[in-house]
Structures are given as structure tokens and as C-alpha cells.
Amino acid sequence: MDAPLLIVGASMAGLRTAEGARRAGYSGPIRFLGAEEHAPYNRPPLSKELLQTPGHGHAEVAFPIRSALEEGVEWMLGRPATALDTARQVVTDARGDEHAYSALVIATGLRPKPLPIDGHGLTGIHVLRTIDDAVALRDSLRPGANVVILGSGFVGCEIAATAAKNGATVSIVTQSRVPLERALGPLLGAEMRRRHEAHGVRFFCGESLFGLVGDPAVERVILTSGVMLECDVLVVAVGSDPNTEWLQGSGLDVSDGVLVDGGLRAIGVDGTVHPQIFAVGDVARYPNPLFDDVARRVEHWNLPTETGKRAGQLIAAQLAGDDCEPLAAAGFAPLPSFWSDQYDAHVLAFGMTYLADRSELVAGSLDDECIVEYYRGDALVGVCGIGMRGAVQAYRSKFAVPARQ
Numbered sequence: 292m293d294a295p296l297l298i299v300g301a302s303m304a305g306l307r308t309a310e311g312a313r314r315a316g317y318s319g320p321i322r323f324l325g326a327e328e329h330a331p332y333n334r335p336p337l338s339k340e341l342l343q344t345p346g347h348g349h350a351e352v353a354f355p356i357r358s359a360l361e362e363g364v365e366w367m368l369g370r371p372a373t374a375l376d377t378a379r380q381v382v383t384d385a386r387g388d389e390h391a392y393s394a395l396v397i398a399t400g401l402r403p404k405p406l407p408i409d410g411h412g413l414t415g416i417h418v419l420r421t422i423d424d425a426v427a428l429r430d431s432l433r434p435g436a437n438v439v440i441l442g443s444g445f446v447g448c449e450i451a452a453t454a455a456k457n458g459a460t461v462s463i464v465t466q467s468r469v470p471l472e473r474a475l476g477p478l479l480g481a482e483m484r485r486r487h488e489a490h491g492v493r494f495f496c497g498e499s500l501f502g503l504v505g506d507p508a509v510e511r512v513i514l515t516s517g518v519m520l521e522c523d524v525l526v527v528a529v530g531s532d533p534n535t536e537w538l539q540g541s542g543l544d545v546s547d548g549v550l551v552d553g554g555l556r557a558i559g560v561d562g563t564v565h566p567q568i569f570a571v572g573d574v575a576r577y578p579n580p581l582f583d584d585v586a587r588r589v590e591h592w593n594l595p596t597e598t599g600k601r602a603g604q605l606i607a608a609q610l611a612g613d614d615c616e617p618l619a620a621a622g623f624a625p626l627p628s629f630w631s632d633q634y635d636a637h638v639l640a641f642g643m644t645y646l647a648d649r650s651e652l653v654a655g656s657l658d659d660e661c662i663v664e665y666y667r668g669d670a671l672v673g674v675c676g677i678g679m680r681g682a683v684q685a686y687r688s689k690f691a692v693p694a695r696q
């Protein structure tokens with residue numbers, strides 16, 4: 292039997308790639324190797340609906356498996372990959388079993404960065420990436436609990452909003468000047484702070500953790516300024532690292548994610564393209580000609596779909612023995628988009644707002660519904676709205692031609 296299309300990482304990007312390959316005509320075997328025990332599920336509700344709804348679990352967030360994937364697909368879950376041998380075209384899993392592949396998809400995503408100081412084995416310290424993390428955190432977010440969130444990115448702010456709605460006493464500790472500073476800039480970041488404070492959330496900006504007190508559970512945190520906060524639940528939300536340890540020694544360039552070309556084909560440390568190996572979703576690092584030629588990882592929900600679709604086309608062509616070069620050379624320029632729900636604010640953005648050196652309010656009013664544009668020099672690199680969804684969506688066409696060549 293032919294070696295399967297092997298997809299390492301059984302989550303959104305892996306699933307979308309399998310769907311894309313089927314849609315593009317690949318009818319051969321597919322094998323998923325997934326570290327989690329769960330079939331693919333949607334992560335955005337983990338910091339929103341699932342975190343505030345007792346009883347909600349995998350069933351409420353599972354992705355439907357389309358009919359094209361009902362046959363010829365093998366799900367090997369709870370089986371993390373540990374090594375890749377590109378010469379033999381084999382992936383090894385944690386049990387020591389080897390999996391040969393005809394084409395390989397790396398879809399292993401990210402994991403939260405750990406607590407930046409020694410946690411001394413204290414309990415009550417959480418991160419949020421998986422459904423198991425979300426269920427454990429939900430059980431701790433009781434009304435009246437003192438919740439300290441380290442980090443003020445989207446995950447930290449969404450947890451803060453959910454915990455505050457649940458009646459917890461919430462503090463955010465951040466090294467930034469305002470929450471969501473990198474993604475939204477100073478203008479909208481300050482407005483999001485105001486909205487959180489209106490719901491009782493306290494901010495400790497320009498701060499970090501100095502120490503923890505408690506036994507066996509965390510009871511207080513000490514900040515670098517000496518401030519001490521009561522703490523029943525400490526959530527560490529200070530960013531993520533790509534899951535690429537299993538690729539060490541494989542010869543692929545895995546400095547900050549898996550470097551890929553415009554066809555999402557992996558590039559080796561020697562600069563050669565591996566035509567049978569693809570990387571998709573949060574773990575992939577690639578240039579986007581809509582903005583510039585710098586390869587970046589982008590952690591937004593629409594990109595597992597965009598990268599999966601694109602890799603699926605290339606995989607089907609590669610395994611059919613077609614010449615993939617024209618397809619790969621056609622370039623890949625997806626428009627990143629993200630959204631966030633905090634209290635009654637629906638935030639929607641397109642582009643790469645974090646590349647901007649300035650932002651400008653162009654419609655509405657910050658303390659209500661509004662639109663903010665983001666510029667790098669004279670080039671529009673992003674737009675973000677609170678509400679005004681239709682008007683924000685209309686910006687999509689403005690990114691259709693490269694902002695910079």
C-alpha cells in the first residue's frame with residue numbers, strides 16, 4: 292500500500308489541509324498523528340463561551356468531519372510525534388512507532404509560554420491552549436475568586452472579561468503600557484483598558500511577577516514594584532512558542548516556527564525546498580507579499596484555513612506527479628483577520644496591525660463603535676473596528692494589491 296499523506300497535529304490547520312487535498316483530487320490514504328486525545332476542535336470559544344458555560348465540552352466545539360474525510364482517514368490521537376527523518380521519509384511517535392509518508396504536513400501549532408519565574412510546584416496556576424486547560428480553568432473561576440492574569444494579549448484580556456462577568460475579582464499584570472498594545476496600538480489599547488476597568492478589572496502596567504506565596508496553592512503574587520496581590524487563580528498568558536522540538540535535527544529551518552516558501556513547502560537550514568513537506572497554521576512562518584518579504588508566523592484563526600487550502604492543492608499536485616513549481620511560484624498572499632469578543636465589544640481586524648507605526652481614528656467614537664486605521668509610513672497595513680462590522684469588512688478590498696513590493 293502507498294504510504295499515506297501524514298498530518299502531524301490533529302487540529303484546525305491539519306483538518307483544513309486534509310479537506311483541501313481531497314478537494315484538489317487526492318483520494319489516497321491520510322493519517323493524523325495528534326498529541327491530544329481529542330478530535331479537532333475550535334479554540335476561540337475556549338476563552339469565551341466554553342469558559343463561562345458549565346457543562347460545555349468537546350461536543351460543543353468539535354469541528355464537523357466532512358464526508359470526504361469519512362473514508363481512508365486514520366486518526367492516531369494521543370500519539371505525539373517525536374522525530375522526523377527526512378532521508379527515510381519517516382516520523383517517529385512517542386511510543387517509538389515509525390510512520391512512513393508520501394507527503395508530510397506539519398500542523399503542530401503553538402503552546403503557551405511558561406510562568407517566567409519559579410512556580411515552586413504551587414497549584415492554582417493555569418495556562419489556556421487546550422480544551423483540558425479551559426475546563427480546569429473554568430472550575431477555578433468562581434464568583435469572588437481573586438484572579439490574577441499575567442499578560443494582556445487577546446487570550447489574557449478575554450479570560451479577564453469572562454472571569455469579571457463570572458463575578459471574580461480580576462487583576463491584569465502586564466509589561467505593556469496598555470492592554471493589547473502590540474495588536475491594537477496605544478489608541479484602541481487604552482480604550483480596551485477603559486472598558487475592562489468599567490467592569491472592575493484592575494491593571495498593573497509596566498509590571499511583572501517577582502514571586503509567589505502559598506502552600507500548596509498560590510495565595511498571593513508579588514510584583515516587581517513590591518505590590519502584593521491576593522491570588523486564588525494565576526493565569527499565565529504571556530504568548531506562545533511553536534511546537535517544533537520534534538523537528539530538531541531534521542535539517543528543516545525551525546527558528547521561530549517552520550520556514551516555508553509561497554507553496555507552504557518546508558525550507559531546510561541549507562535553503563533547499565523539501566517538496567514533500569508542508570507546514571500550515573500557527574506553526575508556519577512565511578512571507579506575505581501583501582506587506583513585505585519578511586517571513587512571519589501569524590496566529591489568527593483564518594490562516595489555518597487559508598494555509599490548509601493552499602497546501603492541500605500543492606499536496607494533491609505533488610502526489611499526482613504534476614509539476615508544482617508554477618503553482619508554488621504563484622505566491623501566497625492571504626489577508627490575515629482576527630476578532631475578539633470582550634464584554635459587549637466585538638473587535639474585528641484585517642491586515643497586520645502590529646506592523647504599524649501609527650494609528651488613526653477614522654470613524655465613530657472610541658468609547659462607542661469606531662474604526663481605526665493602521666499605517667506603516669504611508670501604507671495601510673491594517674484596520675480594526677469595535678462594532679461597525681460591515682464597514683470594517685469593506686476594507687478587505689483595500690489590501691488586494693501589495694501595499695509594498
Ligand SMILES: Cc1cc2nc3c(=O)[nH]c(=O)nc-3n(C[C@H](O)[C@H](O)[C@H](O)COP(=O)(O)OP(=O)(O)OC[C@H]3O[C@@H](n4cnc5c(N)ncnc54)[C@H](O)[C@@H]3O)c2cc1C
Nearest residue numbers: 300302303304326334335371372399400572573591592629
Ligand atoms: C484560547 C484561544 C482563543 C483564541 N481566540 C481567537 C479569536 O477569538 N480569534 C482569532 O482570530 N483567533 C483566535 N485564536 C487563535 C486560533 O485559535 C489559532 O490560530 C488556531 O487554533 C491555530 O490552529 P492550528 O491548527 O495551526 O494550531 P493548534 O490549534 O494549536 O493545533 C495544533 C495541534 O497540534 C498538536 N501537536 C503539538 N505538538 C505535536 C506533536 N509533536 N505531535 C502531534 N501533535 C502535536 C497540538 O496538541 C494541537 O492539537 C485563539 C486561540 C486560543 C488558544
